[in-house]
Amino acid sequence: MLSEKIIKNLEKIVGKPYISQKKEDLLCYSYDATQLMYLPEAVIFPNSAQKIAEILKLANQYRFPVVPRGAGSGMSGGAVPIRNGVVLAMNRLNRILEIDEKNMWVWVEPGVVTGDLQKTVAEKGLFYPPDPASLSFCTIGGNVAECAGGPRAVKYGVTKDYVLALEVVLPTGEIIHTGHKTIKGVTGYDLTSLFIGSEGTLGVFTKILLRLLPLPPTKATILLNLPRLNLLSSLLEQFLHLAERPAAMEFVDDLCRACIEHQIQFALPPGEGLLLLETDGSPEIVELMLEKITKIAKQTGAEVVTIERGEKADQLWEIRRSISPAVFQLGSEKSSHDIVVPCAQILPMIEKIKQIRNKWKLPVLCFGHIGDGNLHVNIMYNSGDISKAEAVTEEVIRVTLALGGTITGEHGIGLTKARFLPWEIEPNTLKVMQKIKCTLDPNNILNSGKIFLEEKT
Amino acid sequence: MLSEKIIKNLEKIVGKPYISQKKEDLLCYSYDATQLMYLPEAVIFPNSAQKIAEILKLANQYRFPVVPRGAGSGMSGGAVPIRNGVVLAMNRLNRILEIDEKNMWVWVEPGVVTGDLQKTVAEKGLFYPPDPASLSFCTIGGNVAECAGGPRAVKYGVTKDYVLALEVVLPTGEIIHTGHKTIKGVTGYDLTSLFIGSEGTLGVFTKILLRLLPLPPTKATILLNLPRLNLLSSLLEQFLHLAERPAAMEFVDDLCRACIEHQIQFALPPGEGLLLLETDGSPEIVELMLEKITKIAKQTGAEVVTIERGEKADQLWEIRRSISPAVFQLGSEKSSHDIVVPCAQILPMIEKIKQIRNKWKLPVLCFGHIGDGNLHVNIMYNSGDISKAEAVTEEVIRVTLALGGTITGEHGIGLTKARFLPWEIEPNTLKVMQKIKCTLDPNNILNSGKIFLEEKT
Structure with missing residues (x-):
């Protein structure tokens, strides 16, 4: 599909060293964190908005597909080139351009690794809160494209709460600028928010302005054991109604606990789940929060297993982080879903998951950001059970929607959730989204075939 | 322009008592808080999304303009029917539909008065933070349409930070539902944010789901005197870099101070400006914040005039609230702008305003949400000076943009800022906005002629 002529033109735009059709390169840019894999026909490494604009203009002229790609850590197939064509690797656009300490913002290019950004601004006493699990390798561009979340969302919100402004190359090759340097700003439509979470289908980000906060001077983590799962509703309600909010509230169910229990350096009392809370801020406030959390836990019947302050607080997070690798004890394959339900429906949701587990006799487990x-x-x-796993997936999605939830909180629709999107969103609303896609990308060049189910061209 | 036939059809939709062409009614719906006034040809009072959908379908059939209107408290002419046609008065859609205390959200109709909502949820220990100055009469629908702000935005953000989901009637009459009941949710494009701040040009809101917070148990207000204006930069920077953020930070300049000084019940030391800070939360945290604020103020050279806690804290706000009426001592007419600059540019901006004041010999004053x-x-x-006032306006806008700011933070573009929008936003970006408008409203029915400068049809 990519003719010699197109390749020559692409070479002219980026320079010969920055385009590859070698099999080994194509393989490296064919997948993401799902198990999906489609080979592109070429990978191209532009280093400016201008060059990306030229590539997209060429793509419109010759009608070849272009798929922007950050670190390939996406969980829904968003960066997988299902229609082949060109993968636009954003690796070279990886500079932190300007940190403004007084105004507390930072201009970055999309290829900056989220964790690197956090470390760099922390050295200046500043804080970029969003913390997806992949933060040591995922990039800001991908975070913005998917509106990544993380444990801290309960207090600090998600990626969209930190994006002030964007430079975007439109699918048709025009370069635009959206947003403001200020929190407030209502000049015209909020295009910034429209591009955030658009999963690489509406534009390619080339510069991103992120709002920062003062780095919390201290933090503490508290691990609670739930002797009975049904304490969860009351605990959650009380924690969320505190005047000041914990920074994170993570849940670990019985199956996950069983997978990691041997790795924990202290004995856990018997129980049906764990809760890990983090609180941050001024030292006096952190202590006050620990006091309040401990009191609620004890009054409700949960046990305080341990409290860690400062850097030691991070160690407790190892428990939470060790879950993802540990669960492969229970099966060689994983079908992963990041559903969200209203907080009062968390316990009913977990109970439903247990019923589904028993009904299908498959290890269906859950953990995550219940705050x-x-x-x-x-x-x-295991590979023989794939159709059973698919039936369980459908049931999980249906229960989520029946409880007033949404099918994805931070991973996006991409490919893996596209068939479920119409289960959640009614046709008239989907039509508006598709009209916007069509308006901005009339030739369906940019990351086409994602989010919306459509005929494969 | 509205034929007998159209009126008959409208009557069929809403019932005869709910449409009026009486001069006195038309007058009541011809204006907003600007001094602009255009008579509509009819005012219609629908009470359901279904009826609004039918009205808009009729408008597309017969091509008459429709302008949605909340309380008419807008500051930029957004609800003024410049092309006549029909004003869609949202007064009857004024119910608080459902308060969910556990999940901390509320479903409201757009005609609910913001202050009434705040009081109602406060009785249940819940908090709706956005606090536009007009909160005792403005409505949530208008707040969402303009993305209203207020003093508390410095800690709590603006209206868009509280809107979870919307029911919207599109300009072409389809009813859609956007958003999620949860903070996280990335299913398709963020249409909710696209509609927020769209100033009634993209759709009519008929149901709004708002996120609530726990009501802060206590608050305190502290009034600072600035002997010299140039303390402001350092104070602001230190306050914004505190680990916990004050709930509000309001500035009052020398001219405003002079207008209200006689109303204040205590003596003010000589000075070039006032700063009013509010802090809220748990009592221990409020005390800690007062301590930190006082320390910073003293070290920087500002004077603590008074501190008030609890209900008395509200009394200090009278100082701030009395400014708007008091400034008419200085001129019978007012041209009002809600510009925003990056915080480090606040002092340069205020100094520029003083230069402009001196250059044009007009009382140009400033106050507001400097946090x-x-x-x-x-x-x-005075009325003779209108062309001078217009020249000053242009200069204020130019200085704002030169300092990296934006021309409106919470009032919107509407009519009064439309000619300045292209000064801030480049043509390619404006074109995207206009394409979206055209996609959703192909016949240019809904609040046409707002935001974007265009030929009057």
Whole structure:
């Protein structure tokens, strides 16, 4: 599909060293964190908005597909080139351009690794809160494209709450600028928010202005054991109604606990789940929060297993982080879902998951950010059980929607959730989204075939 | 322009008592808080999304303009029917539909008065933070349409930070539902944010789901005197870099101070400006914040005039609230601008305003939400000086943009700022906005002629 002529033109735009059709390169840019894999016909490494604009103009002229790609850490197939064509690798646009300490913002290029950004601004006493699990390798561009979240969303919100302004190359090759340098700003439509979470289908980000906060001077983590799962509703309600909000509230169910229990350096009392809370801010406030959390836990019947302050607080997070690799004890394959339900429906959701687990006799487990209702449901199976796993997926999605939830909180629709999108969103609303896509990308060049189910061209 | 036939059809939709062409009614719906006034040809009072859908379908069939209107408290002419046609009065859609205390959200109709909502949810220990100055009469629908702000934005953000989901009637009459009941949710494009701040040009809101917070148990207000204006930069920087943020930070300049000084019940030391800070939360935290604020103030050279706690804290706000009426001492007419600059540019902006004041010999004053860079600049003049006031306006806008700011933080573009929008936003970006308008409203029915400068049809 990519003719010699197109390749020559692309070479002219980026220079010969920055385009590849070698099989080994194509393989490297064919997948993401799902198990999906489609080979592109070429990978191209532009280093400016101008060059990306030229590439997209060429793509419109010759009608070849272009798929922007950050670190390939996406969980829904968003960066997978299902229609082949060109993968636009954003690796070279990886500079932190300007940190403004007084105004507390930073201009970055999309290829900056999220964790690197956090470390760099922390050295100046500043804080970029969004913390997706992949932060040591995922990039800001991908975070903005998917509106990434993380444990801290319960207090600090998600990526969209930190994006002030964008430079975007439109699918048709025009370069535009959206947003403001200020929190307030109502000049015309909020295009910034429209591009955030658009999964690379509406434009390619080339510069991103992020709002920063003062780095919290201290933090503490508290691990609670739930002797009975049904304490969860009351605990959650009380924690969320505190005048000041914990920074994170993570849940670990019985199956996950069983997978990691041997790695924990202290004994856990018997129980049906764990809760890990973090609180941050001025030292006096952190202590006050620990006091309040401990009191609520004890009065409600949960046990305080341990409290860690300062850097030691991070160690407790190892428990939470060790879950994802550990669950492969229960099956060689994983079908992963990041559903969200209203907080009062968290306990009913977890109970439903247990029923589904028993009904299908598959290890269906859950953990995650219950402070904002965002549960990671993992269906573990062996390759023979794929159709069973698919049936369980459908059931999990249906229960989520029946409880007033949404099918994805931070991973996006991409390819893996596209068939479920119409289960959640009614046709008239979907039509508006598709009209916007069509308006901005009339030739369906940019990351086409994602989000919306459509005929494969 | 509205034929007998159209009126008959409208009557069929809403019932005869709910449409009026009486001169006195038309007058009541011809204006907003600007001094602009255009008579509509009819005012219609629908009470359901279905009826609004039918009205808009009829409008597309017969091509008459429709202008949605909340309380008419807008500051930029957004609800003024410049092309006559029909004003869609949202007064009857004024119910608080459902308060969910556990999940901390509320479903409202657009005609609910913001202050009434705040009081109702406060009785249940809940908090709706956005606090536009007009909160005792403005409505949530208008707040969402303009993305209203207020003093508390510095800690709590603006209206868009509280809107979870919308029911919207599109300009072509389809009813859609956007958003999620949860903070996280990335299913398709963020249409909710696209509609927020769209100034009634993209759709009519018929149901709004708002996120609530726990009501802060206590608050305190502290009034600072600035012996010299140039302390402001350092104070602001230190306050914004505190680990916990004050709930509000309001500035009052020398001219405003002079207008209200006689109303204040205590003596003010000589000075070039006032700063009013509010802090809220748990009592221990409020005390800690007062301590930190006092320390910074003293070290920097500002004087603590008074501190008030609890209900008395509201009394200090009278000082701030009394400014708007008091400034008419300085001129019978007011040209009002809600510009925003990055916080480090606040002092340069205020100094520029003083230069402009001296250059044009007009009382140009400023006050407002400096914690988020949002200054209300008021040009006071008498009717003979209108062209001078317009020249000053242009200069204020130019200085704002030169300092990296934006021309409106919470009032919107509407009519009064439409000619300045292209000064801030480049043509390619404006074109995207206009394409979206055209996609959703192909016949240019809904609040046409707002935001974007265009030929009057």
